Amino acid sequence: MVRALENIQQIVYLLAKQERGNVMKQRARVSREIEKTFAIICQVPENGGYALPQEIGDPSDDFFNEDEIKSVAHKFRALSEAIEAEDSAKVSQIVPDHIYRSAILKRYKAAQPPKRSGLVLSIEDYRHKRLFGGKNALDKIERIESSGKVHEFGETHGYLTGTLVKMDFVQRSLSLKLLSGNTVQAVYQDDFEPTLLENARGLIQIHGNIQYNEKNDPTLISDVDDVTELDLSPIAIKHFEVAGSVISVVPPLNFEIELDEDSGMLSSSSDFEILVCAETRPALEDEIDEALRMLWLEYAQENDDALSPKAIELANNLRARFSMDSE
Numbered sequence: 001m002v003r004a005l006e007n008i009q010q011i012v013y014l015l016a017k018q019e020r021g022n023v024m025k026q027r028a029r030v031s032r033e034i035e036k037t038f039a040i041i042c043q044v045p046e047n048g049g050y051a052l053p054q055e056i057g058d059p060s061d062d063f064f065n066e067d068e069i070k071s072v073a074h075k076f077r078a079l080s081e082a083i084e085a086e087d088s089a090k091v092s093q094i095v096p097d098h099i100y101r102s103a104i105l106k107r108y109k110a111a112q113p114p115k116r117s118g119l120v121l122s123i124e125d126y127r128h129k130r131l132f133g134g135k136n137a138l139d140k141i142e143r144i145e146s147s148g149k150v151h152e153f154g155e156t157h158g159y160l161t162g163t164l165v166k167m168d169f170v171q172r173s174l175s176l177k178l179l180s181g182n183t184v185q186a187v188y189q190d191d192f193e194p195t196l197l198e199n200a201r202g203l204i205q206i207h208g209n210i211q212y213n214e215k216n217d218p219t220l221i222s223d224v225d226d227v228t229e230l231d232l233s234p235i236a237i238k239h240f241e242v243a244g245s246v247i248s249v250v251p252p253l254n255f256e257i258e259l260d261e262d263s264g265m266l267s268s269s270s271d272f273e274i275l276v277c278a279e280t281r282p283a284l285e286d287e288i289d290e291a292l293r294m295l296w297l298e299y300a301q302e303n304d305d306a307l308s309p310k311a312i313e314l315a316n317n318l319r320a321r322f323s324m325d326s327e
Contacts, residue, residue: 004121007111010275012038014104015072015079018095036308038072080123080132083108088144102145102265103277108132109141146262159205159279160184160218161230161264167196176206178218179261184210186221195227203230205264205280231281232257235268239325240292246325247296253321255288257281271321272314296322 016038075094082090083105095101113119122133165175165183173187174196186206188196196204207226210218235255239248255268255276266284269275272295276287299311300318307315 004111004113006273007107008123009039010273011079011104011107011111012072012076014100014107015075015095016068018097018100019068019072019075035311038069077125077131079104083140083144084130084132086140086143091144098263099265099277099279102260102263102267103275105141105145106260106267106275106277109138112138112141142262145260156210157208158210159207159226159264160210160221161203161205161259163203164196164200169193176204176221179259179264180217182217184218184221186224188224188227192224192227195229199229203232204228205230228280228282230259232259232266235285235288237288237292240289240296242293242296247292248323248325249292249321250323251321253292257284272318 013034016034020034079091079094082094091105092101095104112121120133120135121137123131124133125131160176160178162176162178162184165177167174171187172189172193173185175183175185177183186208188206205226205228206221206224208221208224211220211222213219234257237249237253237255239246241247253270253274255270255274257266257268259266265277265279266281267275267277268284268288274288274291274295276284276291278284278287295314295318299307299315300322302311302315304312304315
């Protein structure tokens, strides 16, 4: 139950960030103000089972905005129903930013009990109408994730990940075998040839104008402007910078990197509920740094009088782990 609640709470936070126009941000860690405003309030459990009524936001809170909270609650309901119906187009309409969509679907998956536990999670409205859940919930999420590669338009800018099949040095073209098994063609510039040759056997990412066929499968990458190797080795954070000061992390924070083979997105999580998503490793590292700076400024450096009990616990854990280096 705790696992489910924690992940549902994170879904609400991400939808709240989108509601406020932050859809282009890749950092999944939210600000303290959003955490306070959109906190899920659990009511007394119902008799005869594990049903736990919940509400979003506390009307007595200074930041409470009824219209904003209603909008986020409506999107959470609509999104849950869209996943239940396996309506990938509706899911994309509710969460148009693919980075946020990937992070939110990851949270829906994490909220589900392990299949071998024999338990199921059901999200219902106040009339006990099921919005999403059941034994096949994970399968539905995975099919939605898989369909995320479908694009409404014939072309779009982005990254594709795969391995080199062949290169034509005269035409400066290559064939890239994608994670899906399909092959796309790309035309590159001389500048990218060293990177391509150095990573001839490993995974690479190519950024450019991706063109799709009538089945919405990528077929060609034109106007290539970036070629980089895909490094999935863990990221260890021993220190980071905030406004010119160096903050040490003891022991270091370790971030394992996961590759979603359907969307091509990278994600990583670590202590303090940090979850970041990005298309490339450098972007992932930037998001980790931004998340750590936010934690340091909004929690570790904040006066306890301005924090809730749960936030004070987080702040104390951060202070025990983070310290500012002396000059």
